[in-house]
Amino acid sequence: MDKTVKIKQSFEKKYRQGYPLLTEEALVSSGKLHEEGELLQVVTEDGDFIGYGYHGRQNKGVGWILTHREHEAIDQRLFDRKLIEAVGRRSAFFLDETTTAFRVFNGEGDGIGGVTIDNYAGYYVIQWYSRGVYQFKDYIVHALQTYTDCIGIYEKKRFAKKGEYVEDNDFVSGEEAPSPLIVKENGVNLAVYLNDGAMTGIFLDQREVRKMLMDHLAADRSVLNTFSYTGAFSVFAAMGGASGTTSVDVANRSLEKTSEQFRVNHLPVESQKIIVDDVFVYYKRATKREEEYDVVVVDPPSFARTKKTTFSAAKDYAKLLKETIALTRTGGTIVASTNHAGLSRKKFRSFIDQAFDEAGHTYRIVEQFRLPEDFVTLEEFPEGNYLKVYVIEKLKAKEA
Template sequence: MMKNLLRTAFEKRASLFEVTDAYRIVNGAADGFPGLTLDRFGDRLQVQFFGPEMLPRRREFVDAVAAMFNPACIIVKERLSRSGKSLENAPMEVAFGTRDAAVGTVREGNARFHVDLLDTVNPGLFLDMRHVRLEVEDRFRAMTGEGSKKIPTLVAMRTKQQVVKCCPPACAGMTSGGPRFLNLFSYTCSFSVHARLGGAAVATNADISGKILDKGRENYALNGLDLRPGEFFRGNALEYVRWAAKKGLKFDGIVLDPPSFARFKGFNFNVREHLMPLVSECAALLNAGAFIMVSSNYSEFALDTFARDVLAAVRSVHEKARTAWKRGQDIDFAGSGATKDSCLVATLVEL
């Protein structure tokens, strides 16, 4: 029975197999496994327990997964305590294979990304934003008509370029022509990799973590992308947006994908309170014909209301802005929105 459910779930994702080797195989109750997810990252698999339902059958599930997929390793993470409380620092176990096998690379369209299933709860790539990353690349390719459909062969520069702190240099985000991209709360810079592969001249990444930005540099190098002045800013996204506004910088695409809550230098970012004002500030940085994509995993947001509020925030600056689309997670997240651990609201607005 368990193997049949696994096989059915796997076959549901068949349309992704040519696109990527990183996708969700099981998304909880919608695939017959309540409180459990199974993700593929290349040759390694990740099992997460978000509820108690499948915990008594943990070993049985791992054995079934190992037999069906023969992975290099299976990492198991318990995302809740025995009392049912959500855990940010989830216990992790190598249930199959070796610890070394937890580190590797995955492919996503033209891009490659580093992953480490034992680094933190998040391996380095959020699977539910794949469809948006691929669209960002396509949009920049359409802007330039020059973005290669193959991975470029540029020799990557050193990845340990100094992190910009507190205040970007005067050259940050500037280039001698070509479309520009801004990636706020950039994490490991996967959106920017796709933008650069699509032909963006500069893809600026803003994140409060220097360690995370170093991982972004590694992803640039993995894809043969040179590091350009002003592409990595360590600091608060609001700080960068306001600095860019003072400098008169403009962008042809912006992605705003914040965590629900964040703290930086005494400032507490709350997505309910601060997101829409930040969208308005970002809108002022957009060139004519540009786009902005805004998303959130905050489970209390409803898609229609979220898309309406984002459009209103952009229209406070550009009155003719229009919604291109509003959507949730991609097809591998069956039953998206049914549980707090599988929810996404995303919308893209064009000028």
């Protein structure tokens, strides 16, 4: 029998309108919740039905509502229905031979908070964000095997302390993928690894930004890619005709991984600069050398700590952007990005204003991006639309 939890009257309207995340502050008594994975019946303080869900701790939440249908059970049929609907929404992606890596299921946006599924050229990677949702593994794997043409299935368990990755063998079923697996994104090759730690080698949510860089921004321009990870932005810039690319990341493996991304696209690695360094330290050296770039990509993690620097996007982005402005030519472009869900679009814009004001330059927003269409989000859950990207043109210095 499902455990019953009550929503406080002050939160009732929000949940009736479709808000899916159960939070401690919204529940009359969250102390009743003990074992993750237990099924919940969610009702008002007066006992009126709102929905059925499960208990799973993820960030600020203690669970998710999965259905508002009073006569729908949380069983295999529910997960089958949700996956079939999600696959149907992405029919155009399955038919696009130029892009073979995309999101198939985006958590609460597709009706099951706490889990995402990505397709990498027929291999599917499930990411579990709580021990609670992991209890439904058999349902979701069965649905994937039944209603998709998956070659193999992998998983990433992201529910260790503070949402960290659980070190494990990630292969689940089917055929194992080659290492690397070569996927396509808008015609560009990308090398990914499905069983090599928490991340695969690319962030699929930046697909439209990379295309913009390749198609409209990079030609005959020098490009600095900071927090470059495996260098995907640099590769797209080079494919778009950049005069040169510089990739900077603190991780030692970024050199090998970025070089590989250039090689799988038959681009000469020796003509690219790939630098293993703390971005903040590199900025100081580059400023002293009076380096300037036509395009700078700034896509830091929400939080990072190196030997010399601690960075929080919510606190330090304006300072980072000010230092970026110093390395950007007047008339040049900054691609400023954050995936920090807790940093609102309004606050992020205020950081841009602050940085340019302190740097003494005017600017113009050329374009902005949110999550691409395969990352389906709910209007009732705005924090799920976490990606914020501004393409900014650095204009002339302010008059004294």
